[in-house]
Amino acid sequence: MCDPALARRVRLLGFDVDGVLTDNAVFIGAVAGERVEFKRFDIQDGLGHVLLRGTGIEVVWVSGRESEATTLRGEELKVSEVLQVSATRKVPAIERLLAKRGLGWDDMAFVGDDLADLPVFRKVGFPIAVANARDDLKALAKWTTKASGGHGAVREVIDELLKARGEYDAALARYFGEVEVPS
Numbered sequence: 001m002c003d004p005a006l007a008r009r010v011r012l013l014g015f016d017v018d019g020v021l022t023d024n025a026v027f028i029g030a031v032a033g034e035r036v037e038f039k040r041f042d043i044q045d046g047l048g049h050v051l052l053r054g055t056g057i058e059v060v061w062v063s064g065r066e067s068e069a070t071t072l073r074g075e076e077l078k079v080s081e082v083l084q085v086s087a088t089r090k091v092p093a094i095e096r097l098l099a100k101r102g103l104g105w106d107d108m109a110f111v112g113d114d115l116a117d118l119p120v121f122r123k124v125g126f127p128i129a130v131a132n133a134r135d136d137l138k139a140l141a142k143w144t145t146k147a148s149g150g151h152g153a154v155r156e157v158i159d160e161l162l163k164a165r166g167e168y169d170a171a172l173a174r175y176f177g178e179v180e181v182p183s
Contacts, residue, residue, distance in 0.1 A: 007160075009125060022149065049077040111154065
């Protein structure tokens with residue numbers, strides 16, 4: 001479960017991409033001689049991003065590799081920032097982002113799964129591991145999801161974070177107010 005005291009401090013929610021927003025699969029091929037890459041993103045995780053709008057929690061994706069698929073999905077979900085840096089440069093990239101927003105490490109939760117996320121977990125106020133995370137991350141996590149990355153872990157984090165803050169019902173009301181319900 002999500003600790004309400006930690007949840008209330010979160011102003012910035014960060015997600016690793018591969019293994020958290022995806023199931024770690026990358027499909028690479030060529031179409032008409034051009035390299036193409038596809039990733040599988042969970043649709044329910046995407047709706048979770050929509051539920052965060054209007055809550056005061058900004059979202060940032062921090063990937064350890066460059067991918068057009070990540071860029072496209074981030075744009076589609078209107079993610080505040082999509083940082084695609086080398087795996088060893090996540091901490092400096094996040095530090096610049098926090099400084100730009102006037103936030104500290106304690107204001108941030110970060111969801112990760114693998115070794116590139118360890119330095120972030122050591123600094124962030126609320127480290128969260130997905131169920132399929134490496135044991136090194138789970139040892140540092142203040143919460144581990146029941147769902148695996150790419151299979152609802154992001155939605156679990158968002159739903160539980162909003163519930164722990166007492167904002168879940170308001171998020172649903174905003175969502176249904178913005179979506180036309182068929183008659």
